Amino acid sequence: MTTKTAKIINKTGLHARPASDFVQAAGKFDAEITIKRVGDDEEANAKSIIFLLSLGLCQDEEVEISADGEDEAEAVDKLIELINSGFGE
Amino acid sequence: MKSYKGNPVSKGVEIGKVYKYVPYHASVGEELIEEAQVADELQKYGDAKEKALHELNRLKESMGKSDQDKAAILGAHIEILKDPAMDQQIGKFIKKKMYNAKYAIDASYKMFIGMLEKVQDDLIRERIADMKDVRNRTLRCLDGEPEKNLSTLSEPVIVIAKDLLPSDTASLNRKMVLGIITEVGGATSHTAIIARSYEIPAILGVKNAMELFVDGEEVIIDAIAGNVLTQIEEEIRQDYDKKSRIFKEQALDTKKYLHVEPVTKDGERIYVNLNIGSTSEEELEHAVVSDGVGLFRSEFLYMGRDKLPDEEEQYKIYTKVLEAFAGKTVILRTMDIGGDKKLDCMELPVEENPFLGKRALRLSFAYPDIFLTQLKAALRAAVNGDLWIMFPMVESMDDIRRAKQYVEQAKKELSDACVPYGSVKIGIMVEIPSIAVIAEQAAKEVDFASIGTNDLTQYTLAVDRMNPELGDFYQKYHPAVLKLIRNVIEQFNKAGKHVGVCGELGGDELGSVILMGFGLRQLSMGYASVAQIKKIITNITIEDTKGIADNVCAMSTSAEIEAYVTGELKAKGL
Numbered sequence: 001m002t003t004k005t006a007k008i009i010n011k012t013g014l015h016a017r018p019a020s021d022f023v024q025a026a027g028k029f030d031a032e033i034t035i036k037r038v039g040d041d042e043e044a045n046a047k048s049i050i051f052l053l054s055l056g057l058c059q060d061e062e063v064e065i066s067a068d069g070e071d072e073a074e075a076v077d078k079l080i081e082l083i084n085s086g087f088g089e
Numbered sequence: 090m091k092s093y094k095g096n097p098v099s100k101g102v103e104i105g106k107v108y109k110y111v112p113y114h115a116s117v118g119e120e121l122i123e124e125a126q127v128a129d130e131l132q133k134y135g136d137a138k139e140k141a142l143h144e145l146n147r148l149k150e151s152m153g154k155s156d157q158d159k160a161a162i163l164g165a166h167i168e169i170l171k172d173p174a175m176d177q178q179i180g181k182f183i184k185k186k187m188y189n190a191k192y193a194i195d196a197s198y199k200m201f202i203g204m205l206e207k208v209q210d211d212l213i214r215e216r217i218a219d220m221k222d223v224r225n226r227t228l229r230c231l232d233g234e235p236e237k238n239l240s241t242l243s244e245p246v247i248v249i250a251k252d253l254l255p256s257d258t259a260s261l262n263r264k265m266v267l268g269i270i271t272e273v274g275g276a277t278s279h280t281a282i283i284a285r286s287y288e289i290p291a292i293l294g295v296k297n298a299m300e301l302f303v304d305g306e307e308v309i310i311d312a313i314a315g316n317v318l319t320q321i322e323e324e325i326r327q328d329y330d331k332k333s334r335i336f337k338e339q340a341l342d343t344k345k346y347l348h349v350e351p352v353t354k355d356g357e358r359i360y361v362n363l364n365i366g367s368t369s370e371e372e373l374e375h376a377v378v379s380d381g382v383g384l385f386r387s388e389f390l391y392m393g394r395d396k397l398p399d400e401e402e403q404y405k406i407y408t409k410v411l412e413a414f415a416g417k418t419v420i421l422r423t424m425d426i427g428g429d430k431k432l433d434c435m436e437l438p439v440e441e442n443p444f445l446g447k448r449a450l451r452l453s454f455a456y457p458d459i460f461l462t463q464l465k466a467a468l469r470a471a472v473n474g475d476l477w478i479m480f481p482m483v484e485s486m487d488d489i490r491r492a493k494q495y496v497e498q499a500k501k502e503l504s505d506a507c508v509p510y511g512s513v514k515i516g517i518m519v520e521i522p523s524i525a526v527i528a529e530q531a532a533k534e535v536d537f538a539s540i541g542t543n544d545l546t547q548y549t550l551a552v553d554r555m556n557p558e559l560g561d562f563y564q565k566y567h568p569a570v571l572k573l574i575r576n577v578i579e580q581f582n583k584a585g586k587h588v589g590v591c592g593e594l595g596g597d598e599l600g601s602v603i604l605m606g607f608g609l610r611q612l613s614m615g616y617a618s619v620a621q622i623k624k625i626i627t628n629i630t631i632e633d634t635k636g637i638a639d640n641v642c643a644m645s646t647s648a649e650i651e652a653y654v655t656g657e658l659k660a661k662g663l
Contacts, residue, residue, distance in 0.1 A: 015210065017161075020168055027173075048174035049165075050201045053216055056208040 002076045003066040005038055010089040013058035018087040023049045025082055031069025033079070038062040046079065090320050093295055095270065096560050097315040098281035099617075101290030101340075102333040104309050104326065105267040107302045108246035112257060113237060115228040117195040121187045130183050133190040137231035142170055144226065144236060162219065169216075169223045175201065191231055198224035206395050209402050214394075239266060247310055249298050258283040268310035270317055272298045275554050275563070285617035288340070292317060294560055346624040347378050355630040359605065361623060362418075362613035364591055368406055373413035375616045381417035381475075383539060383613020384591035385410060387424050387463065397434050397459060403466035411474030418475045420539065420591075420613075421467055422518060423460070425449045425481040444553070449482035450492060457495065464499035471511030479539060483517040483524050489534045516587070520544035525573040532584035539613065540577055542592025542600070546570050564647035565594065571603065571641065571650075578607045589613055598663070599654040601625055606638025625663055633661070 010018055026033050026046040036043035037055065039062075044051035046065065057063060063083070067075040122130055145167050152160040169175065175197055182193035198220055205217050229236070239248060239257055242265035249270045250257075258280060266289055274280045274293035284291035290312035295301070302308060302319065309318040309329045313336070318325070351359045362383030365372045390398045390406065398406075411419055426432055427448025435456075440446035453460035467478055480492045493515060503510045516537035519525050525545065531538065542565075547554045549570050552562045564570075574590070581588035589611030594600035596614025601622050604612065614622060637657050644650050 015213065020165070023168065045174050048172050049168045050172050050205065050220070051174050053213050054201075054204045054208060056210055056213065 001066055001068045002072040003064060004076050004080050005062055005064045006080045006083040007062050008057060008059055008083060010086040011059055012089065013061070014052060014055070014063075015057075018089070019049060019052050021087055022079065022082060023047060023052055025079060026075070029067070029069070029071050029075035029078075031067040031072040031075045033065065033067045033075055035063055035065050035079075038064050090318055090322055090325055093298075093301060093317045093319075095292035095295035095298075095315055095317060096275060097290075097292050097312040098275070098278075099269075099284035099289060099291040099312060100336070101268070101288070101312050102310070102329060102336050103247065103267040103290050104307065104321075104329055104333065105245055105247040107304055107306050107308055108242065108248050109299060109302065109304050110239065110248050110250040110253075110257070111237065112254070113225065113229045113232075113234050115191075115195070115225060115232070117191050117228065120189040120192050122183075122189050123187075126189075127184055127187075130188075130190040130193070131180065133231060134179055134183065134194060137190070137194075137227050138170060138176075140230040141223070141226045142167065144230070145170065148241060165216065165219050166223050166226070169220055170227070191228060194224065194227055194231070203395065209399070242266065247308055249302055251299055253280045261287070263287050263289065268292075268312065270295050270298050270302075270310060272296065275556075275560070278555070282615060285615060288617065343620045343624050345620075346627065347620040349623055349627055351623045351626040353605075353626055353629055353631050353634075355632060357610070357631045359626045360589075360611045361619060361626070362420075362589065362591075362611060363619070364596075364613055364615055365410070368409050368413075372616075373410070375619075376414045376417070378616075378619050379414075379417070381414055382410065382419040383589050383595075383611065384479075385419055385421045387422060388426060391424060391426060391432055391434065393433060395434050397462075400462045400466045400469075403463060404469050407467055407470035407476065408473045411470060411476060415474065418477060420477045420479050420516070420537075420589075422479045422481050423450070423453060423463055423467075427452050444547070450480050450488060451482060453480075453495075454491065460495055461499050461502065464496055465503055465508075465510075468496075468499055468503060468510035468513060469508060471513045472509055473511070476511065477514040477516060477537060479516045479518055479537075481518045481541070482521060482544075483519070483531075484521045485523065486527070486530060486534060489517060489531065493534075514587075518591075519577050520548065520592075522549045522573055525577050528577040528580035529584075532581050532586050535586065537587035537589070538577060538581050539611075540574055540588070540590045540592060540594075542570070542574065542590060542594035545573065545592065549573060565597070566599065566603075566641075566647040566650040566654075568642075568645055568647070568650070574604070575607045575638075575642070578604070578609050582608050587611065596622060598622070598625060598658065599651060602629065602634050602654060602658065603638050603641055603650075605629075605631065606634035606636070606641070625658070628661060628663055633657075 012018060014022060033046035034043045035046045044055050065076050065079050145163055149160050149163040178197040179193045182188040182196055202217055202220050205213055239261040242262050245265050245267050247268040248266055252271055252273045269284050269289055269291040271280060271293045290310050292310060292312050292315055295317060309321055351361045360380040362381045363375055363379045364384040365382055366386040367389050428444045438447060470476055483489055514536035516535050518541045519538050520541035524531055550567060552559050554563050578588050590604055590609060591613035595612040596618030598621060601612055637654060641650050
């Protein structure tokens with residue numbers, strides 16, 4: 001299992017298009033990936049748009065991404081990088 | 090030729106083929122299966138999902154460059170359909186709980202929708218509507234029913250339906266719908282409002298329309314006179330072709346007035362405000378052609394959801410409107426629930442006479458927590474702009490005083506919690522005849538009034554405005570109603586208090602002239618009426634309107650008044 005954290009910098013948070021981009025990116029990996037707010041128990045399947053939206057993640061929030069599977073390290077790095085990029089906003 | 094009558098609610102003339110719209114309705118019951126059927130039901134779900142995906146992909150591909158917004162929504166639908174968590178949940182319901190495929194799909198979507206409803210965010214709320222759509226699509230595919238909706242029409246048609254739901258009109262393809270004809274609905278119904286704002290000719294209240302017309306047959310919709318014509322002879326066809334062309338040319342000419350400053354020929358500035366009922370981008374963009382919001386209907390905050398909106402959410406929404414209308418006044422009407430507006434998030438009493446029942450302000454008094462939440466949100470938002478608070482369904486001075494006490498209590502609760510709030514003007518909606526009669530007294534207690542002419546007419550004449558059978562009895566220029574309106578305008582003007590009209594009469598060509606003649610300077614209306622009303626304002630003098638209003642006051646029937654004012658406007662080339 002690989003886990004890393006990042007801060008959401010884009011304005012709309014993980015809503016709308018950024019949420020779609022995130023789920024699509026997560027879907028490319030075989031590993032099981034979860035995302036949650038740092039300090040919160042509730043975690044969501046990162047490949048599910050519905051679960052991701054239900055977290056209601058906003059700008060300036062810290063999130064933790066964990067992956068479990070063969071490509072876990074690559075998956076976590078890629079998704080953290082995506083969040084840090086600000087989704088081009 | 091055959092002709093059928095109805096109530097023209099959005100003007101225009103068009104000739105086109107009939108498209109009878111019968112929306113798909115999923116009937117889902119709690120149906121359980123045997124172990125042996127599990128594989129079959131999983132297969133059924135898989136097939137339905139495949140089919141739905143195929144439909145969505147095809148639709149998305151058919152979208153042109155100008156439809157990028159719609160394509161994005163379809164993309165979101167595909168995403169929901171493909172969501173692995175949804176898949177797992179549906180599979181689980183079939184395998185573990187022995188639900189049949191239909192019930193499993195419905196239950197899973199309901200579960201996830203419930204989960205998202207807990208999130209306080211506008212964007213996510215839109216996603217809930219998307220999920221409901223995807224659920225319907227999947228269930229329909231499972232039933233093997235073909236797709237029928239107003240967004241995917243392939244040729245221009247005249248839509249005929251029993252009734253149209255907000256979801257139908259929201260997705261309607263404006264380029265492909267030439268006209269709308271429904272069996273139910275009046276001038277103030279949702280369909281009428283949408284048709285006007287899309288500039289689609291519409292005739293509502295055409296009895297048995299679904300039986301009268303055949304799919305594909307050619308009809309003329311004359312939404313000026315209120316006739317639907319079938320079995321059309323060539324001569325008549327040419328005649329209506331010309332009428333249609335002339336109407337479009339005039340409409341184009343009127344549009345030029347959209348952005349002018351509404352000043353009468355003798356220099357009187359008239360304030361043209363908007364009635365809005367959502368915070369959609371489209372509605373807020375209209376701010377530029379107006380002097381403010383004369384009526385912000387707050388009901389949408391409460392409708393179509395399982396949970397009441399909290400203070401923070403309301404604060405954000407009110408602020409959003411104030412920011413869109415920066416430097417302008419926004420009149421917020423507190424919740425006007427009850428009557429024809431029902432809620433999912435609250436059990437309301439079933440009443441014998443809902444329009445005379447526990448609705449609007451009366452409901453707010455019955456649920457002080459909900460009322461105070463709204464007032465506090467409004468007071469807080471008032472820091473960000475010029476917000477006025479208006480109470481609907483005020484019948485007596487007691488109502489006014491009681492409502493004001495709640496405002497004081499809301500202020501006190503905010504002060505005690507050290508939360509900043511802004512100053513607001515307090516006013517009433519005049520829609521019950523009793524308060525119109527005692528306008529002189531009411532004017533002393535409030536800062537402003539806005540006359541809701543639809544309900545005022547319905548209550549004065551004791552005519553249910555939603556009942557298509559009573560169309561002839563709902564007389565919008567009834568002398569008794571005009572007399573009440575004149576009294577309110579004069580008393581408020583005399584007291585030096587603001588007075589406006591936010592009912593249909595404010596956006597009505599003849600009505601606006603009479604109202605200005607009565608001394609009114611603030612008209613509030615739907616966006617669709619703005620250009621037409623500004624055209625009238627800029628081509629008339631206050632003296633003209635006073636003369637017309639005086640003559641109107643001497644008349645005894647609605648028909649007489651209508652004919653007279655129509656003639657006066659025609660003589661001025663309007």
